[in-house]
Amino acid sequence: MGTPVKVYGPPLSTAVSRVLACLLEKDVPFQLISVNMSKGEHKKPDYLKIQPFGQVPAFQDESISLFESRAICRYICDKHARQGNKGLYGVNPLEKASIDQWLEAEGQSFNPPSSGLVFQLAFAPRMKIKQDEAIIKQSEEKLAKVLDVYDKRLGETRYLAGDEFTLADLSHLPNTQYLVSGTDKGELFTSRMNVGRWWGEISSREPWKKVVEMQNTPPSAKA
Numbered sequence: 515m516g517t518p519v520k521v522y523g524p525p526l527s528t529a530v531s532r533v534l535a536c537l538l539e540k541d542v543p544f545q546l547i548s549v550n551m552s553k554g555e556h557k558k559p560d561y562l563k564i565q566p567f568g569q570v571p572a573f574q575d576e577s578i579s580l581f582e583s584r585a586i587c588r589y590i591c592d593k594h595a596r597q598g599n600k601g602l603y604g605v606n607p608l609e610k611a612s613i614d615q616w617l618e619a620e621g622q623s624f625n626p627p628s629s630g631l632v633f634q635l636a637f638a639p640r641m642k643i644k645q646d647e648a649i650i651k652q653s654e655e656k657l658a659k660v661l662d663v664y665d666k667r668l669g670e671t672r673y674l675a676g677d678e679f680t681l682a683d684l685s686h687l688p689n690t691q692y693l694v695s696g697t698d699k700g701e702l703f704t705s706r707m708n709v710g711r712w713w714g715e716i717s718s719r720e721p722w723k724k725v726v727e728m729q730n731t732p733p734s735a736k737a
């Protein structure tokens with residue numbers, strides 16, 4: 515077995531947790547490297563060499579450093595196509611096209627309103643930042659429209675890209691976890707029959723449960 519890949523950033527970050535979920539689905543050993551964001555470590559020159567935007571996660575494997583959680587997940591799946599969950603990123607161009615389409619839908623349509631809500635409702639109070647009611651209202655309305663499309667799709671197929679769990683579903687886990695478990699907006703998901711069924715299925719997968727466990731383990735309790 516080679517050297518474990520390195521993931522920089524806290525599991526509480528949605529983008530970091532996306533990469534962790536992918537690594538666990540693919541059975542890829544990793545080393546999680548702490549980046550203390552409250553001390554601004556993600557803006558320090560050494561860190562900016564591997565993540566020039568000063569965000570988490572950053573990722574290193576062999577000679578490559580990567581940023582952007584969805585690009586990192588695609589790389590992990592391509593490199594380790596034959597291990598762990600082998601169908602996570604599809605096994606042929608047709609499957610990959612559908613997975614990529616729904617991954618893009620997540621990044622372009624689902625993520626903007628859902629991450630807006632996560633920030634306003636879950637992070638702003640912890641950071642003692644005043645919540646912006648206009649952003650909350652606008653994000654909720656936008657997310658509801660996206661989830662109507664998802665509900666129709668998930669009435670036709672078990673998962674977004676077809677009948678198997680893929681990277682497209684996985685990529686929705688981080689924001690949805692916060693909204694369902696940490697805010698009063700969970701009904702956006704659970705009140706929609708097919709979206710609610712889908713959320714129940716994707717959030718009960720062992721790799722994701724492990725990520726949630728990591729999020730709930732205080733840094734001091736980690737080995």
Ligand SMILES: N[C@@H](CCC(=O)N[C@@H](CS)C(=O)NCC(=O)O)C(=O)O
Nearest residue numbers: 527528529568569570571582583584
């Ligand atoms: N599109 C990026 C987003 C990364 C991102 O927004 N990370 C947040 C934490 S979830 C962050 O580092 N925020 C601190 C900052 O922007 O200064 C990805 O998916 O990796």
